[in-house]
Amino acid sequence: MATQGSEPSQRQVLLIEYEILDSFWTHQHQWIWLSSLVLITLSMLGITFLPNGLGQSELKVAIVTFVSLIAIILTIIWWGLLRQMLSSLRVVQHRKREIEKSLGMRMEIYMAVSRIRAKGGALQDIVQEEAADDPELRADLADFLRSSGSTLKPGLLPKEEIAWNLLPVFFIATWIAFWILVAGPEVF
Secondary structure (H helix, E strand, O other): OOOOOHHHHHHHHHHHHHHHHHHHHHHHHHHHHHHHHHHHHHHHHHHHHHHHHHOOOOOHHHHHHHHHHHHHHHHHHHHHHHHHHHHHHHHHHHHHHHHHHHHOOOHHHHHHHHHOOOOHHHHHHHHHHHHOOOHHHHHHHHHHHHOOOOOOOOOOOOOHHHHHHHHHHHHHHHHHHHHHHHOHHHHO
């Protein structure tokens, strides 16, 4: 049993941990976006200017093959790093939710519910699970879900993690198609 003197201390420790986790999440998310923007920019520059810069050079096939292979290898390495980062972000979000529950905070709970693409009964089950034994939170989540624009409607856009995992596949396919279009006719 905790004494009254240790309870505020425990609360302060949890708040500091929450702040550190939030800062880490922000840093990781920024790194993911920045690295993907660099990948996109370099890929677009390479695909746009490489064929024009080489013209009818004798080394065109070798250079295009080399650049395509390097781009594919770098994309695969980036993909591995990205998967590790996304995994660490899931851990951070889970721990933040634990801290919020113990401190009576709600941001991560609302964010999790707003990302849900379930309908009807499944959504109610998720709200029931998140609210546990707190009828006030259950009522607040129900109000939140009824409010306009609180949840993303299912549509053509994938979830963020799925989109991040599709991006490297798209770039690998693009570099392969680029190699086939530029170097392929001379190789085959």
